[in-house]
Amino acid sequence: MQTLMVELDERSYPIHVGPGLIDRGDLYAPYIAGRQVMIVTNETVAALYLQRVKAQLGDYQLAETILPDGEQYKTIDCVEQIWDGLLAARFNRRATIIALGGGVIGDMAGFAAACYQRGIAFIQVPTTLLSQVDSSVGGKTGVNHPRGKNMIGAFWQPRAVIIDTATLESLPPRELSAGLAEVIKYGLIRDLEFLAWLEDNVEALRALDAQALTKAILRSCAVKAEIVAEDETEQGVRALLNLGHTFGHAIETDQGYGRWLHGEAVASGMMMAATLSARLNDLDAAALARVETLLRAAGLPVHAPEGMSSERFLELMRLDKKVLDAGLRLVLLDRLGQARVEANVDEALLVEMLNAYPRATLARQRDDSIG
Amino acid sequence: MQTLMVELDERSYPIHVGPGLIDRGDLYAPYIAGRQVMIVTNETVAALYLQRVKAQLGDYQLAETILPDGEQYKTIDCVEQIWDGLLAARFNRRATIIALGGGVIGDMAGFAAACYQRGIAFIQVPTTLLSQVDSSVGGKTGVNHPRGKNMIGAFWQPRAVIIDTATLESLPPRELSAGLAEVIKYGLIRDLEFLAWLEDNVEALRALDAQALTKAILRSCAVKAEIVAEDETEQGVRALLNLGHTFGHAIETDQGYGRWLHGEAVASGMMMAATLSARLNDLDAAALARVETLLRAAGLPVHAPEGMSSERFLELMRLDKKVLDAGLRLVLLDRLGQARVEANVDEALLVEMLNAYPRATLARQRDDSIG
Structure with missing residues (x-):
């Protein structure tokens, strides 16, 4: 495993890169704010990796939002599904969102985190090469609008980024x-x-x-x-x-x-x-x-x-x-x-x-x- | 007119207080980022003050979103109406939103500004005593959810707050x-x-x-x-x-x-x-x-x-x-x-x-x- 620190004063965070990292519970724990964790993923990625991530988080109060897979679902409606799930689980402002998936999931989960109770913690677990090299840094989150891409969103930094290079083996x-x-x-x-x-x-x-x-x-x-x-x-x-x-x-x-x-x-x-x-x-x-x-x-x-x-x-x-x-x-x-x-x-x-x-x-x- | 500066480093802004200020175009101009201005208000306040504010902004490309009046309309749907209006007018990230109304309008217009293209300028023109003393300071923006008040939102600071004490004469x-x-x-x-x-x-x-x-x-x-x-x-x-x-x-x-x-x-x-x-x-x-x-x-x-x-x-x-x-x-x-x-x-x-x-x-x- 190699680690790069992204230096942003009090919002600095690590990017861990290496094979097998999604099974490393010790990498998640330091960045989970409270006891409540919402995993946001999509149907494709859930089938491959959701249970493995959940197995590392047995000590927490867990909830999950599984969205359909695809850029066409990068909408405010899907973000509302995440918010509804957080509220249905009665998660408070010390909850943490884990984004498990590609850039679409990362952008939506990050935006949901940015705006839930005016901002909660989130951890990125990007599973596509694009999201690993693009969404891991910069804090851009958001959704598309019928009139244009990424028109609605916020700047919101993750607490940590965990990149498992082995997940690329399942990538087309x-x-x-x-x-x-x-x-x-x-x-x-x-x-x-x-x-x-x-x-x-x-x-x-x-x-x-x-x-x-x-x-x-x-x-x-x-x-x-x-x-x-x-x-x-x-x-x-x-x-x-x-x-x-x-x-x-x-x-x-x-x-x-x-x-x-x-x-x-x-x-x-x-x-x-x-x-x-x-x-x-x-x-x-x-x-x-x-x-x-x-x-x-x-x-x-x-x-x-x-x-x-x-x-x-x-x-x-x-x-x-x-x-x-x-x-x-x-x-x-x-x-x-x-x-x-x-x-x-x-x-x-x-x-x-x-x-x-x-x-x-x-x-x-x-x-x-x-x- | 008296002015209080809210000191927040590079996001510091003035609160101007006095009678007749909504007719003072010179107070708006320094805080309008580009040439595009969207006025967000509600039906009640529009009938009283919208034309007077527009009269001060003749030099700009103007758009307006007039929402129904009431806390029950402080929803993500109404914020989406503002975003749709901004996109329909083809407003870019240098557009400015003016919130003309009470706290509900200020919170929604501020949230719309916080998330439109990841953040555009906004100016508060609060017309109720509550919003003048509460929403003018603190940068809280957002909407309600059926499961709780202010559950969705962001911290976003206005460029300026213009408080016209004469608007309280129309307040019940x-x-x-x-x-x-x-x-x-x-x-x-x-x-x-x-x-x-x-x-x-x-x-x-x-x-x-x-x-x-x-x-x-x-x-x-x-x-x-x-x-x-x-x-x-x-x-x-x-x-x-x-x-x-x-x-x-x-x-x-x-x-x-x-x-x-x-x-x-x-x-x-x-x-x-x-x-x-x-x-x-x-x-x-x-x-x-x-x-x-x-x-x-x-x-x-x-x-x-x-x-x-x-x-x-x-x-x-x-x-x-x-x-x-x-x-x-x-x-x-x-x-x-x-x-x-x-x-x-x-x-x-x-x-x-x-x-x-x-x-x-x-x-x-x-x-x-x-x-």
Whole structure:
């Protein structure tokens, strides 16, 4: 087991990473506030891991909320189910929520914790690569709205994050690849050395090599923690974490939640951001090719969805919350390993890039990648 | 106009108090983050003041959410209406919410602001005495749940509070009295001199004397601000602000939201806390009589609801979020002007007090008070 401390003054917390950690009751105990524990999970994850987690918590008053599996259930209605469960169990403000599952479960359980009696403790037990490297750090919680992703939410920090790398063995390969999109992002925005390591190790990661996974997860969390520590409430440098996300959110909204995985949409979005950076002469052709090669090697799409027009991209991007009242803000690359926020993107250039950017169905791109 | 600064480091904000302030556009402008303003109000207050506030905001992109009037509408459904309105207007994270109304509107609009895109600016324009002296300070926002009051919410600070004392002229006398319950509370828990001033000025306050109102509002906000500054997230001394509230919430829940006004339930609850303090020999008979005389002079109930059993009190008090996993915590009085948290109230003594405590219908108590 290796541990990374996320330093946030009185809200600092540990991220433990290693195989078999969900069976380590001693890792949960120090972070459970009172005697009441609510486990929030989904039907898929419950079948795999719920009993094992409960077996470690026999001394507590336990309750559970098992939600349906999928991004389309990341709604205020599901969060209300958690609140109803907490109140039905008569849990007080010293109760603790354990989020057992991927990012959707973590975001909803964290938001439920943030707002139950104005804030209770929660512990993250992320079981997908995406949530392990993305949701473990930053304190973002919330739900989607029919008009946009993550529109309702709060900043709320976990007391601890427990990452069991062995849970990735039950993860579909497609979701592992989606998680790798965020891992690659950390290399692209801030760490050229890590990016090069990923180019050498992407096959080992896809083959679930434990040592490679541990390094990739820890390094990803460390990069994110550095950035978040500099900017906890997302006024400045933290915006760099959104590389590919404005394009990606547009893809997800257009396609309907859950059709493209978040990581797949972000991968395609990062490729679009890199392409725009190349048009601005920040990236040369060789650098752009490295981005595409690595994304493809990770099993990720690099084209936009078939049939999604440039106009549709612009329409959806304008609603994105990273777009301020004036101008069009995007994260672009100065070079590999260094990103910047471009506050006033030239809309004509953006449209030109969007028009020229290749489209393909997701299925076709996945066939290419697997083949 | 007088101004009190609430000191909370980078989240410090002013409370402006005086007649005619809702027509002062110059007071809003410095605290509006971007160009988008959503006014949240209810049907009653909209008819009286909405056009006047809008007249001051002609330069902004305006939207409004008008909710039904009453504590029974303090629900997550109404907060969702605000979120839907913000999204329908395509407001981004630099939008500002103005809460125009009493505590119910302030709590819901504040909660909507806390969770819209993980937090946007809001300005309080409280139009009832209760909300002016209670909701202006402390950052508590949220909604009720069928199983309990204020069970869902967040801590979120306003950018500014604008209190127009002239709005109290449109307030029913019964609601003015309910607001005086919280004013009296500040004297009881922390300021004997202010309590004595209230004994001398309660008639002037009920007659809406502008000078007396301004002093009472400012002093109440100042006492609360002192306490909140010491303890922003309610771990310690802030619990004193709950004098009478554990009993009061039980009354409100038993009677159904909106039948007893919050301030009426708190008044009766403070009398119960004072009575328990007298049984513990902290208050003498003369001090207890002063509490009762002042509450009656303010037009407030001092008995529990007719037919509400001691068992029912205990059942509902155990769900109250101020009651921790172990023991029964109540705020009691050491003496007039000084309160304490009693962490392990003797349940037998509590039951004895509850059994002996007089019951009367609210209507009967109001008749007594008016007569």
